[in-house]
Amino acid sequence: MEEIFIERQDNNLRIALREHGTLKECLFEEEFSGPSPGQIYVGVVKDVIPALNSAFIDIGHEKNAYMVLNKINKNIKTGDYIVVEIMKEALGEKGAKVTTNISVPGRYVVLISKKGVSFSKKLLEDKNYQEHIKFNLFMPKEAGVMIRTNSLNVDIEAVNEEVRNLDLIYEKIMIDGKHSLKPRILFDCGGILGRILMDIIGDNTGKVVVNNLEDYKYIKNHIIGKPDLIVDVELYEEKVDLFCKHNIEKEILSLRNTKVPLKNGGNIVIERTEAMHVIDINSASNINEKDMEKTAFETNLEAAKEISKQIMLRNLSGIIIIDFIRMTNFNNMKKISAALIDGFKYDKKKTMIFPPTKLNLVQISRKRRGKTIYEYIEEECGLCRGKGNRIKLHYLLHMMKNEMVDIEEKFDFQNIYIELDEIYKKDVQGNVVEFIKQLKAFDKTVYVNFIENLNNYKIEPLLFNSQINKIKHLKIYDCNE
16 A cells, blocks of 8 residues: 655645655755746736737736747637636746636546547447446536546546536636636635645555644545545654654755666666666676577666656656667567556656657656656756856755754753755855754754765764863854853
8 A cells, every 4th residue: 555745844745755764756946936837817908919829818926927829729819818728837937827728627527628528548448338338427517527537436426426516616617717807816726735636545545644733634534525535644742753754855966976876786777867867777787698689688677667757756757768789670669569568557747758769768747747756856066167067055954953953852951963065055154043943953952064075964962071071172152152
C-alpha cells in the first residue's frame, strides 16, 4: 500500500509517496499569487491580433493572458467578457496561456464545455462499459462529461452523484462569469493541494500524513463520497518536521547524486544542461567480453527500469535524452523501449516516449509540474562563478533546525557546535542574525567551523567547558550578550 506525506511550510507544499517503505515520487509546489493551470477566470478581451492568431485577455493579473484563436472562439472582439481556463502559467515576459474549453475535474469524471459523453484513452476499447455508461449516466444540461478510468472502481450511482455535484459547480462558474463586472477568479480547484490530490490519491493509498490542520480537513472532506477510497488520514503535530521525522529529508538529499548504481554492476549518470536532462548508461564492472550484446542488453534493461523511477523521484520534466549502450539486435532494443514505457504506466504526468534512433538514443518528453529536486534544494555557487551548484543554505538550516530540536529532547545545553562547508562562510558571516533566526537558536551560543570540501554538515551540543575552551575562536553568536 502507498503512504503519502504532505508537509506545508509557509508557501511551500512538499509531497512524498512511499510504497512498501520505498520512496516512489516527490513533488515540490509553491503557492503564489499568479494564475495556475486548472484555475478558471472571467476576463475581458484587450486585443485581438489575427496575424498572430491570438487574443490577449485581462484576467486581473499584471500580465495579460493570451489565447490561440480557433473555430470556437474566433469571433471574439475587444471588450468582450469571456470565461477562460488557465492552461499554462506565466513564464518570463509571456502571460498565462488560456482556453475557452472549460473543465471541472472530479475523481470519476470531468465536466467539459463540449457537450456529450467522451472517455479516457484507457476506456476506448471497452465498448460494453461505454454503452453501460451512456445508457445510465446523468447528463448535465450545459456541459459534457468525460469519463475517467477511476469510474471502473465504483458503481454508476457514485459516478452520477459526482456528476451532479460538479454540475452545480459548473453552473455557478458560468453564472458568476456572466454577471461579473471585472476580471476575477471563478474557480480554484482547491488550490495546489486540490489539484495534486486528484492525481495522487488512489485505491492503492492506505494512509495520508499531513502537518497542517486546514490541509487535514480538506483531505478528509476530499475522500467523502468516494467509495473506492479507504484512506487513513493522520494529522502530524510533533515539533520535528514531518519529512525529517520519517527520514524523507535524507532520501531527498541523496537524490542530488548524479550517479545511480545498478544491481548488476552498471550505473546510470543523470546530468542537466540548460535545454534538457541527459541520462547515460555505463556497464562499469558488468563486463563480459565473450558476449558484449548480452551484457549491453542486461545493463540497458535494468537501466530502463531504474530510469523511470529516477525521473519520477527527481520530478524531471521537459526533454530527457537517454543514451543506451549500443546494441545491434533490433528486437533487444524493442524490449528496452517496452520496459521503459512500462515503467511510466502509473505516471500521472503526460509523458511521451519516442522510438529509439539508430544510435540507441531515446527521447522522453514529460509535462512539467512543480519544481525538480535540483530547483528545490540547489542554488548557484558564487565561488565558482555560476559554473557549479551547492545545496541552498536555507535548506541546510532547515535540516539543522530539526536536528537541533531532536538533540534538545535528549540533552540540556546552551552551546552548539556546527560544521559547514566554507562556501557558506561569506553568507553566514555577512548576516549572522538571519542565520541564527532561521536556525531558531537565539537562546544558544553558536560556534561555526567552516571546512573546505565538506560533503554534508555537522551539528552537536557542547556539554563540557573543556570542549568550549578549545573552540572559542569559532564563536559567531553569544546568547548572553
